[in-house]
Amino acid sequence: MDINEWWGLVERAREAAGDRADDRDPPDDPLPDALTDVLAALEPARIVDFAVTADEVTASACRWPLWNAAYVIEGGCGDDGFMDFRDGLVLLGREVFTRAVADPDSLAALPVVVRMSRGESGWIGYETLEGPVRRAYERTGGTADAFRTAVEAADRGRIRTGEPGGATWDPEDDGLTRRHLPRLAALFLE
Template identity: 85%
Template sequence: MDINEWWGLVGRAREAAGDRADDRDLPDDPLPGALTDALAALEPAQIVDFAVTAYEVTASAYRWPLWNAAYLIEGGCGDDGFMDFRDGLVLLGREAFTRAVAHPDSLAGLPLVVRMSRGESGWIGYESLDGPVKEAYVRAGGAADGFHAAVEAADRGRIRAGEPGGENWDPEDADATRLHLPRLAALFQA
């Protein structure tokens, strides 16, 4: 799937969710359902292509500086948490995602992150994009038990990164964090 088409589908879902599109902590989060609706209008094979492209997009965010930003924002972030963070970052849209991957400190400019720094409600992470994508696949006529096999077959032969890219530092080292993520450190470090 063309990356512009892919981000267009995410954008359409965000538009449908309206002013509640940026916070995954809402009890009635509208964005996953809006994404399912946008994808369900496609053919099952196109939905599989969306899933494969989603893996590529989130893999591009598999970077230490972003992981350390997630660690700071969330008060800790392990492997599963960083997967959720990257899936949720996708749901913030192309501009926020691209900017955060290139400059993780830019996350300090998101109203959601500012609210989180004040201890107010909010959450970036999303458990898994697979849920809404698989639901759309079934609604479009694909077999529920065949979704993962179809994605694996379409994804076959792609090389996955073993270690995150970029410079790493101890996210609990306040001085190093202030050096690498000054805006986020100002929000989250006491």
């Protein structure tokens, strides 16, 4: 799937979710269902293409500086948490995602991050993009098993990097974090 088409589908879901598109925290988060609705209008093969492209997009964000930013924002971040963080970052849209991958410190400007720094509710992450995508596939008459099989077949042969890219540092070292992520450090470090 063309990356512009892929991001266009995410944006259509964001538009359908309206002013609540950036809030992953409440149990009635409208964006996942909006994404399911947008994708369910596609042919099953296009939904599989969306899933494969989603894997590529989130893999592009597998970078140590972004992981360390997630660590600072969330007060810790393991493997699963970083996958959730990247999936949620996708749901914030192309501009926020691209900027955050290039400059993780830019996340300090997001209202949800500012709220989180004050101990208020909020979360960037999302448990898994696979959920809304799989539900869209099922709405077209497919099964969860058929979806997984189709995605595995479409994804076969693609090379995945194991280690995150970019320079890393110990995110618990306040001095290094202040140097690498000064705006986030100003929000989260005392």
